[in-house]
Amino acid sequence: MPFNIYDFSGTTKAIDQFLYAKMAPTWAFITELAIVGIIILLFYAVIGLYLVYLERKVCAFMQNRVGPNRVGKWGLFQTIADLIKLLMKELITIRKADKLLFNVAPFIVIIASFMAIAAIPFAKGLHAVDFNIGVFYMMAVSSIGVIGILLAGWSSNSKYSLIGAMRSGAQVVSYELSVGLALLSVVIFSGSMQLSTIVESQANGWWIFKGHIPAIISFIIFLIASTAEINRGPFDLAEAESELTAGFHTEYSGIRFAFFFLGEYMNMFIVASLAATVFLGGWMPLHIGNLQGFNHVMDFIPPIFWYFGKTIFIMYLIMWFKWTFPRLRIDQLLTLEWKYLLPINLVNILIISFIVLMGWYIK
Amino acid sequence: MEKEQLGQVLSELFPSLEINTSQDPVRVKADAGSIHSLAMTLRDDSRLQFDYLFNMYGIDREDRFTLVYYLESTLLRHIVAIETDLADHDNPVVESISDLWKTAEFQEREIYDLMGVSFTNHPDPRRLFLEDGWGFPLRKDYRDDINFIER
């Protein structure tokens, strides 16, 4: 079986041909689905675990302490220990809570982020679902997570949870606008919503450089808005421990809480991937125009490392925000979106459209 | 204002009350029935201007209660202590001065809670620390079989 770290399409084609040769077409198709599903599940779980570990280490670094370093070398097995603990905890059910909604809510959050992971291009040829409306699909699917949050708050039958869920719902719905418009700017630049086309169009330079100032503005707005989308950083009012204990997931325990927790970190991963794909070139190495020598050196590093490097860099930025800034109040949060980010975004889109018409950008 | 001067002004305004300038601060022995008008004069008179009530507490002398108010003027920098005796030991009642100084509302609630002195015209006559039905612990005749060990 050919395995080329620079281009996975050879490997995937070989597996595809092998399966279709061995079994009937329907069974081969189902097997392929199953394989892709299992790989993404494993990827999701493992990345989720290590994201928590990464956050704890980064947080400790910023707070002048060490972080987990006892369980396993450098504390690498800390999250696994936490996971085992959470799995063993008692699942407390509240007497007057709406049982069906209470149980369904964590699953909705996980399913939403799971579906979004499927559409991200990890490396050349390693792309699970390549829609021609890729950007649109990711936006749509990550919006489903709000339903999970609102259901969680409502079905907990507790005033704290309800307040937290309402705040969170208002916040996420408002910031989706800014996220969508910021992504739209790169769609206008590249002319396509398909994620693999967007990545390939950055072969001679990333959009954040090619689109100069408007793209940088879009990038900054995207970062701010998506931090608010995922209920993180200075916008984590919905789960502020010092105010409402834990907001919408106060009443959850054990594995259900683990789902919310995991979902939040994976949402951060998705948002960082999206930023990396759309603005920073996805798995494309850093190419500068037509400098052949430089481009060749950059090509030496496999695309999958480029992708993970960029994603981790953006996640580091997002974590940096959280551990430095105090929290915004809910009305200040919504003011920021509706009175500042949205008008800037709209004007930016107009400017970008004009620039694209005039051709004043690096094609 | 100096102590002697303050004592003089006070004796002018309240000729019937006993004013003691030998102690620090000046002490005025007031009449429980007229405490509110006395307090209002102390606050509003331009030579006195006691705008800061910084302390209030009660003493259970076994046959009567004594309430002590400490007033300070932040503008003229003098302090006076007002003492009132409440003769009825079983049901001490006095008028509330919470409409003059806002902090008095809570100091009076504490005195009610711990000593049982009732205040008329109080906007929020509730206990502060203890549960309803608890006795009045700071009284000298308070007995608690569980927590007190009498020698």
Add this chain to the structure above:
Amino acid sequence: MQEVELQDILTAREDGDYIINIGPQHPSTHGVLRFVVSLKGEMLEYVIPHCGYIHRGIEKMCERLTYPQIIHLTDRMDYLSAHMNNEAVSLLVEKATGVEVPERVKYIRTILSELQRIQSHQLWWAAFGMDMGGLTCFFYGLRDREKILDIFEESFGSRLLHSYICPGGLMNDIHPNFQKRTKEFIKYFRKKLPEFDELLTGNIIFEMRTKGMGVLSKEEAISYGLTGPPGRASNFACDIRKLYPYSAYDKVDFKEILYTEGDTWARYKVRMDEMWESMKIIEQLIDNIPEGDFTAKMKPVIRLPEGEYSQRVETARGELGVYVVSKGEKTPYRMHFRTPNFSNLFVMNRLAAGNKIADLIAISGSLDLVIPDIDR
């Protein structure tokens, strides 16, 4: 006055109020305090504080204890200003019995009070930043506070409740390293305190959340008896160290910090500036501690002559007053503590009503309440 139920008061207000309970176990009330809060959406209509969860009957206990024993109880009222509480009772006993303490004792007492003040404000800053959401502030504040606690531990044996200042002087002499370590700490902290400003004070989000929030005018502050840093933030000049100096405060030169705005921002800034002033006071005293005894000669059994005595002291949170009625025995007949947090607590309703829940946390953080002081 009949014993009126809380229910009667609440039903007298409108029906359909959304009432939630914040506390007594809550990450940011810093102690066992319960707020019954009525919400209309995000807006607070009224806040009713319920205290008494840690009422231990200190005033009643004092009627059975001798004056040196009372020192140990006063430690536990406002435990972050333990030295100042001890100093209040000691000064009262010395004034009443006419004992003159040596100069050395006065200097050391003042230095300890100021170190205690810095340490209290560091913990306040750490907790305030954490409540606002900047979790890193907690670690920075406590990291620097550990240095002071190490100095205390070396000299007095414990980090928090020392019971070191007693009637007549001090329990024991200070450790020989005390002066050196305090000077090192001052040098270290002068470099670190600007870091606090960089992290929180200059942050635009923090300014948006604290400026113009919970404004209290000077007249209201005086009427509520709001002393200490919140009072001084409303331009109420109530610093007992300046008005009625005690110990070595008349020998040092320091500014009384006053701000006029009266909002949460001003209350924050007063404490930050007070830390600078405290370091200035310590620097003026630390090299000049006179030699001598660490205590004056007191009788083995201390009896206060008959009469009423009072002493006022400036703790980290405001004016602490100790009032004793003595009948000439070795235990007081009645002892009353006028605690700063008691008066400071009850402006909560006035400040928080009409704002949002997030502001309730900001305001109660800026008032810096220590609950055992309220309940005694």
